[in-house]
Amino acid sequence: MKRRNTPTKEAVLEVLKTAGKAMSQDAIEQEIHMDINRATIYRVLNRFCEDGVLHRIVADDGKQYFALSDKNDNNKVSDNHFHFKCLACDTIECLPNKVSFTVPNAYSVAHMNCVLTGICKDCS
Amino acid sequence: MKRRNTPTKEAVLEVLKTAGKAMSQDAIEQEIHMDINRATIYRVLNRFCEDGVLHRIVADDGKQYFALSDKNDNNKVSDNHFHFKCLACDTIECLPNKVSFTVPNAYSVAHMNCVLTGICKDCS
DNA sequence: ATCTTTAATGCAATTTTGTCGCATTTGTTA
DNA sequence: TAACAAATGCGACAAAATTGCATTAAAGAT
Numbered sequence: 001m002k003r004r005n006t007p008t009k010e011a012v013l014e015v016l017k018t019a020g021k022a023m024s025q026d027a028i029e030q031e032i033h034m035d036i037n038r039a040t041i042y043r044v045l046n047r048f049c050e051d052g053v054l055h056r057i058v059a060d061d062g063k064q065y066f067a068l069s070d071k072n073d074n075n076k077v078s079d080n081h082f083h084f085k086c087l088a089c090d091t092i093e094c095l096p097n098k099v100s101f102t103v104p105n106a107y108s109v110a111h112m113n114c115v116l117t118g119i120c121k122d123c124s
Numbered sequence: 125m126k127r128r129n130t131p132t133k134e135a136v137l138e139v140l141k142t143a144g145k146a147m148s149q150d151a152i153e154q155e156i157h158m159d160i161n162r163a164t165i166y167r168v169l170n171r172f173c174e175d176g177v178l179h180r181i182v183a184d185d186g187k188q189y190f191a192l193s194d195k196n197d198n199n200k201v202s203d204n205h206f207h208f209k210c211l212a213c214d215t216i217e218c219l220p221n222k223v224s225f226t227v228p229n230a231y232s233v234a235h236m237n238c239v240l241t242g243i244c245k246d247c248s
Numbered sequence: 249a250t251c252t253t254t255a256a257t258g259c260a261a262t263t264t265t266g267t268c269g270c271a272t273t274t275g276t277t278a
Numbered sequence: 279t280a281a282c283a284a285a286t287g288c289g290a291c292a293a294a295a296t297t298g299c300a301t302t303a304a305a306g307a308t
Contacts, residue, residue, distance in 0.1 A: 125283085125284070126283090126284080127284080127285095128283090128284055128285065130284090130286085132285080132286080132287065133285095159286095160289095161286065161287050161288070163286080163287075163288080163289095164286050164287070165286075167285080167286080168285090171285095186294080186295085212282085
């Protein structure tokens with residue numbers, strides 16, 4: 001199942017690169033100045049996550065947000081970092097701070113989803 | 125707006141105490157052997173969260189899970205702890221490990237939602 | 249340049265999760 | 279026991295995300 005390049009994929013990536021923060025499907029759709037179906041955007045985003053191009057954050061509103069992964073991001077943050085959701089400007093960004101944790105014996109961790117909520121530097 | 129005691133509230137609390145882990149509305153409904161409306165359970169859960177009896181966790185499936193808060197739990201975990209979702213048995217539990225983090229200057233944190241996903245001790 | 253294969257898309261319907269308005273019921277207190 | 283307001287049931291609704299299916303269009307082969 002080889003991937004193909006399509007205008008939609010390029011547009012989605014472009015939007016996320018420009019924004020420099022995590023975005024939800026509907027926010028992405030609003031920024032793309034093309035008429036692309038909702039379901040298609042979801043499929044593109046899911047494929048990017050599968051391929052490691054994006055990573056998915058689930059905020060405490062239950063919505064999925066998507067942000068560039070390391071390999072496609074010029075910043076040096078890794079994927080196991082904290083995310084910060086600002087209550088004022090309602091944006092989600094990747095913090096440079098890594099999540100450090102220990103788990104009790106016999107637990108193994110495959111994935112993490114850590115979101116801090118509060119007021120960001122631009123809104124304080 | 126003083127709270128009243130109702131059978132529904134008692135039943136919900138009882139289920140959560142017995143389970144000893146975080147549960148979603150539908151899981152709670154299944155465990156309650158009474159015919160209680162979905163919306164009512166949601167309202168009870170939300171009120172409990174307002175009152176600090178429960179705390180709410182949003183897992184990476186986007187669903188809300190509810191667990192007893194400190195004051196009502198005999199365990200000594202505090203509310204700013206990691207949660208662990210097991211991929212095998214699909215349960216969510218509160219880990220004793222506290223979340224420690226630092227944020228960049230001028231950020232203030234009001235709330236956190238941290239869920240680790242993997243295999244729990246019972247399933248490994 | 250054209251054909252072929254199959255990934256990608258559009259559309260509509262569906263599922264899931266959670267909330268809300270409103271009439272009715274029921275705790276609680278006087 | 280009466281009265282007030284919180285709690286409930288019911289139905290409708292909203293938002294987020296997925297899925298089936300027919301159609302379109304990349305990408306490699308001819």
